[in-house]
Amino acid sequence: RGKRAFIAGVADDNGYGWAIAKALAAAGADILVGTWVPALNIFETSLRRGKFDGSRRLPNGSLMEIVKVYPLDAVFDSPEDVPEDIRTNKRYAGSSNWTVKEVAESVKNDFGSIDILVHSLANGPEVTKPLLETSRKGYLAALSASSYSYISLLQHFLPIINPGGATISLTYIASERSIPGYGGGMSSAKAALESDTKVLAFEAGRKKQIRVNTISAGPLGSRAAKAIGFIEKMIEYSYTNAPLQKELLADEVGNTAAFLVSPLASAVTGSVVYVDNGLNTMGLAT
Numbered sequence: 631r632g633k634r635a636f637i638a639g640v641a642d643d644n645g646y647g648w649a650i651a652k653a654l655a656a657a658g659a660d661i662l663v664g665t666w667v668p669a670l671n672i673f674e675t676s677l678r679r680g681k682f683d684g685s686r687r688l689p690n691g692s693l694m695e696i697v698k699v700y701p702l703d704a705v706f707d708s709p710e711d712v713p714e715d716i717r718t719n720k721r722y723a724g725s726s727n728w729t730v731k732e733v734a735e736s737v738k739n740d741f742g743s744i745d746i747l748v749h750s751l752a753n754g755p756e757v758t759k760p761l762l763e764t765s766r767k768g769y770l771a772a773l774s775a776s777s778y779s780y781i782s783l784l785q786h787f788l789p790i791i792n793p794g795g796a797t798i799s800l801t802y803i804a805s806e807r808s809i810p811g812y813g814g815g816m817s818s819a820k821a822a823l824e825s826d827t828k829v830l831a832f833e834a835g836r837k838k839q840i841r842v843n844t845i846s847a848g849p850l851g852s853r854a855a856k857a858i859g860f861i862e863k864m865i866e867y868s869y870t871n872a873p874l875q876k877e878l879l880a881d882e883v884g885n886t887a888a889f890l891v892s893p894l895a896s897a898v899t900g901s902v903v904y905v906d907n908g909l910n911t912m913g914l915a916t
């Protein structure tokens with residue numbers, strides 16, 4: 631049997647989640663995705679109308695099939711956590727069962743189990759504000775959407791991840807070096823995610839022999855990154871200063887993710903793996 635992957639954080643064909651889905655599909659996995667509820671409609675419509683067909687093409691010429699799209703809002707663990715304003719919001723009204731617990735239950739009912747869990751989502755409402763000007767609410771929201779969301783997903787999916795399975799998330803070097811502009815507590819959220827990777831690797835490893843790694847990716851002009859405001863500058867900085875002076879392709883992150891969740895990486899867990907053209911190794915801008 632082929633492997634089954636659940637990828638949380640796919641809502642268009644530009645981001646790392648999409649590229650990871652493609653790399654896993656190319657390797658023969660069945661693809662399930664979790665799409666943020668407010669983005670669900672446009673994503674499903676675009677998929678149906680063939681808007682992504684060009685970017686669905688796999689190396690063997692076939693088109694990636696997404697077996698099922700689940701609405702997901704990873705800042706809510708179960709229906710009791712959903713406040714009134716969200717419940718009655720018209721962008722949420724058309725969907726149901728989108729809290730983390732319910733999505734895990736739906737996947738269990740539909741397919742029984744998965745082998746691979748991917749977390750490719752982040753959100754920080756105050757990301758454009760310096761940390762020094764970030765509110766408590768904004769900081770905690772960044773941690774909730776970008777860090778705890780991973781703990782919650784793993785917590786709820788762990789019972790249905792087959793032994794020997796693997797999970798992966800996406801992080802950014804702003805966790806360990808100061809990147810002016812990556813504000814609102816997003817740098818803190820990535821630091822938490824990387825630390826949690828080590829602790830969760832131990833816990834999930836001992837409990838079910840499941841591996842937990844994170845990819846520290848270089849800059850990509852995704853939808854989320856464009857919202858931060860300085861992504862073009864970061865891409866240019868990387869091009870100028872990294873050991874490898876080339877564009878960083880989302881597919882390169884996808885391929886590394888496919889390796890890390892495969893048996894080829896069977897002894898790799900708790901790691902932060904850099905896929906950034908080597909930029910993280912530089913100590914002097916050139």
Ligand code: NAI
Pocket residue numbers: 638639640641642644645646647665666667669702703704705749750751752753775800801802803846847848849850851852853854855
């Ligand atoms: P993206 O826009 O493709 O992915 C982010 C996704 O998160 C979107 O689909 C969005 O709808 C979803 N999302 C936001 N809040 C959510 C919630 N509460 N519940 C469920 N889904 C939610 O952008 P990108 O850049 O590919 O981001 C994927 C991951 O890669 C993120 O963790 C990001 O921090 C990380 N990353 C991105 C870099 C970049 O330069 N683009 C660099 C390093 C890491």
